Amino acid sequence: MDMHFRPEDLAFRAEVRQFIQANLPGDLADKVRRGLHLDKEDFVFWQKKLNGQGWFAPHWPVELGGVDWTPTQHYMFQNEQVEGYCPPVIPFGVRMVAPVIFTYGSDEQKQRFLPDILDSTAWWCQGYSEPGAGSDLASLQTKAVRNGDHYIVNGAKTWTTLAQYADWIFCLVRTTNEGKPQEGISFLLIDMKSPGIEVTPIITIDGSHEVNSVFFTDVRVPVENLIGQENLGWTYAKFLLLFERSNSLSGGLKQQLRRLRGIAEQELTGGEPLCADPAFAAQLAGYEVQLRTYEFLELRTLGNSRPGAEASYLKIIGTDLQQMASELTLQAVAYYGNPYIRDALVHGYNEASVGPDYAAPAAPQYFNYRKTAIYAGSNEIQRNILSKAVLGM
């Protein structure tokens, strides 16, 4: 056992740091640091920078544009991006649909879709959940009926993150009602400009527009947009979910903690900084211990061969910690969690802030982060998976 990084890993980390310093504009880093709203242009700008360096799709096969990094280097790369306040990579194209395409797609599909994902020309979104199919995803009802060279798609998808920007959506659709529900599902790639698609915003409790409803009315999808075989979509969907759940969270959690610590040092109670208040200090210390535990849990799983089960418990514990940090942050700002001025959450707000400027995102983030235990398979679903896969119950 040894917890030191090898010299070549440290050199790699220095290289990543240097790249970020040289390429990330200060005002963009500042937006990320303060937790302000990011536009499509912000994400795309940074993704293109990464791609210019050959680092946008490191986990892809090398011949398709990936990098031959060790698990430690992948981990370091993700952490450095967070430490450096880089905009997060939007995962739907590069991390989610791309592995499905290069694993199960045809050569034509690879040539057609992967280059646009790599240079961020195409923005993807994920069509999984439906109004009647949440945790019970296999009960989905959006129908695709074969008609000559096309499928005719009818139905509705929901909770579709950033669909308002999307050029493409990857969809689970029902192609037959025979057999078990899982056996009638297919995986379709659909052009968002197709006639019959309507996107309507869903405003969440934090007041933001992140997710949408996507309605399909007689949408014509060429059969060459089917991934793999008809009715085998569930296999591809499960494969993709592993990627959805296997993001490293410890870097982001440490960043949340830094922000929280900074706030607790500036807020006063009884004339003393909040971080010296015994009750708050105990909560903060308890949180830090749990975060340290999580970090080592992640490090232990680096390069392990059981990503499925590990992804599930890392998701449960990591999202618990995200929620806890956002809750402590809201507690820390006390009364100034109340004011809600939407424009103050956008970079370049010119009026004086109401209260300290770190207080403005506290309540919206707390409310927004309730989603983390629900999305990507709720934490209850993760426990179902673990009890079967690990404990054999």
Added chain:
Amino acid sequence: MDFSLSEEQQLLKDSVQRFVREQYPLESRRKLVATDIGYSEDNWAKMAELGWLALPLPEEYGGIGGGPVDTMVLMEEFGRGLVVEPYMSSIIIGGGFLMAGGSDKHKTELLPKLGAGELKLAFGYAERQSRFDLNDVECKAEKNGDGYVLNGHKGVVFHAQTADKIIVSARTSGGSRDADGITLFLIDNNCSGLTRRDYPTVDGLRASELQMDGVTVGAEAVLGKVGGGAALMEEVVGQAIAAICAEAVGCMDVLQETTNEYLKTRVQFGVPLSKFQVLQHRMVDMFMECEQARSMCYMVTLKIGDEDPVERAKSVSAAKVQIGNSGRYVGQQSVQLHGGMGMTDELHVGHFFKRLTMIDTMFGNKDHHLKCYADL
């Protein structure tokens, strides 16, 4: 970054596993616990023979020169067996003090005997008023010619009954809670002025109350620097915490595995209990606590030698907090999920629960270490 065991460590693990399997069925342990000394001298001799007593001791004094990872491997398996021999008191702590604070004479004379199983040690530090503060010391050591006279009380001294020598903390200067002015002394168990009240503990170990009334020692009884005992205790107790975390991980894994097994075989309402989702989720939470405890056990084992004293202290306290929380959850839920059977003395579950509960009190419980962490 590498969390795998070396070939030697794997061999050590196999060998301790075999020992636990052969010597430590619950019935054998029950018999040992009921004896006067509470463990087996034969087992102790066997541990010496297998090289385990010498494992963390330096090679120049007849030791094996093992590191924290070796200790972790051994202690985890001891935890799986609920081993009652005084390894923690004698080797980890006693040996730790001799290595960190002993004079050349101490080391040359005592370490080889310790590793050979011919010498046992114990450590008395707690006092009635001290709670978990190692530096709250009212025992007095007054200068007496070249040596000292010791007066005062030490509580819950594990395995003092069978120790040849006992290390005690006493104040040579300063106020009763000052870090400065604490000195460690190595006293003989049969010395005049020392009275001992021996008793069993709730988790099957042995401990004693010590009363020192005019215990006279020479200058050679001092371990480390006069007045510098606090730093020495912090170092050695830190190592002991790392080791006890490994023991706790072993205990937790046994509980998690056997509870899971039990839920699959116990039938109620016509189905195995493992088919109830509420119990599946409870089991997953227990499993996650075990995994988190193991992560922190690795963390503290690998950081116990860290050069930065703050990072070292933080690692120790963080690990103790996590082990305390995880041990409590896994212990309580194992009893709960076993239902009435979990309440019986007959089943091993309760014995592991009791050990985990007492491990939390060792060297400061989770609340104490959370406060330490917050203060760092």
